[in-house]
Amino acid sequence: MTQAQEYRLLARLEAAFDCLIEHTEALVETWRLSNAESWSLDTPQADAAWLHRALLDFWYQDGQDGRSTRSYIGLVAANEAVMEKLGRVNAAKRDFADLLAEIRREVPNLVPEIKAVLPFRHPALHDHLRGVGLARLHLKQCWRAIPAARAEVARIRLAWYTSGRSIKRLSVRDAERMLLALDNEADHIRIQLRTLAGLPDGEPLAQVQPQAPLMRANLFYREPLADGHSRQAMNVALPLFVPTTNGRLPxxxxxxSHPPERRTRAKRSDTRLEETPLLPSLRVYRYRDE
Structure with missing residues (x-):
């Protein structure tokens, strides 16, 4: 890709970021003018300032793991105008994510520049956040979608869900490619590559990713949906927008206010992994012999 093409791609991403900010600001203002109800797990003041902070938190905190995102658990009653604005925000998020994926694929060296440059396009945001050490952009927090109910809801039941970990099945070749993408000159990576070379190609492996507790919302709709279902469960890391005609929450x-310290569900019966990771750098385990 030529330098001119890189500049055009970056300009498209900058425009998409501007669009995302503008649509989000419009969403918050439209909701403020609606005088509808809201609720937050973390604060009794679930007002427009709270919603603005939750929806425009695109920034790293000191020491934050780049794979993790902050949660803002709450509910927002939304009239038709608010839901229309929400649709525009989520469409802008998809556009931003698509462009970012193209940049990661074509010119990954641009990503650090993106994180540094985009905040300066909105000086009011940047100047405030720089003062509290949050001037670096967290790209995942930009494009994660805002959840919304599909129709009017009779009641919502919220509960913490602690799944503990996710397990992704890998082939030996998958694991080898992932190790080679790390620093393959390092001694500990070479040791793991030698370990992997001793396995048969067809042996399945499992990559384990610890998961933070999350809030799950169980929605009970007033009327069955088009697909016949009257219930829906969804994870809610951002405020959940609930359609309403009267401005009231269900x-x-x-x-x-906090997840349980231990899992409340029984341990999964399909966890058949060895106790010690085969490849510690990737959190990859072998399955136990049957």
């Missing part, structure tokens, strides 16, 4: 429960 009946909701009050979940604990």
């Amino acid at each position: 009946d909701i429960n009050q979940p604990p």
Whole structure:
């Protein structure tokens, strides 16, 4: 890709970021003018300032893991105008994510520049955040979608969900490619490559990713949806927008403010992995012999 093409791609991403900010600002203002109800797990003041902070938190905090994102658990009653603005925001997020994926694929060296340059396009945001050490962009927090119910809801039940970990099946060749993408001059990577070379090509492996507790919302709709279902479950890391004609929230429960310290569900019966990781750098395990 030529330098001119890189500049055009970066300009498209800058425009997409501007569009995302503008649509999000418009969403918050439209909701503020609607005088509709809202609720937050973390604060009694679930007002427009809270919603603005939740939806425009695109920034790293000191020491934050780049794979993790911050949660803002809440509910927002939304009239038709607000839901229309929300649709525009989520469309802008998809456009931003698509362009970012293209850049990562074609010119990955641009990503550090993106994180540094985009915040300067909105000086009011940047100047405030720089003062509290949050001037670096967290790209994943930009493009994650804002959840929304599909129709009017009779009641919502919120509960913490602690799945513990996710398990992704890998082939030996998959694991080898992932190791080679790391620093293959390092001694500990070479040791793991030698370990991997001793396995048969057809042996399945498992990559384990610890998962943070998350809030799950169980929605009970007033009328069955087009697909015949009257219930829906979804994870809610951002405020959940609930369609309404009267500005009121449906009946909701009050979940604990913090997740349980231990899992409340039984340990998964399909966890058949060895105790010690085969490839510690990738959190990859062998399956136990049957």
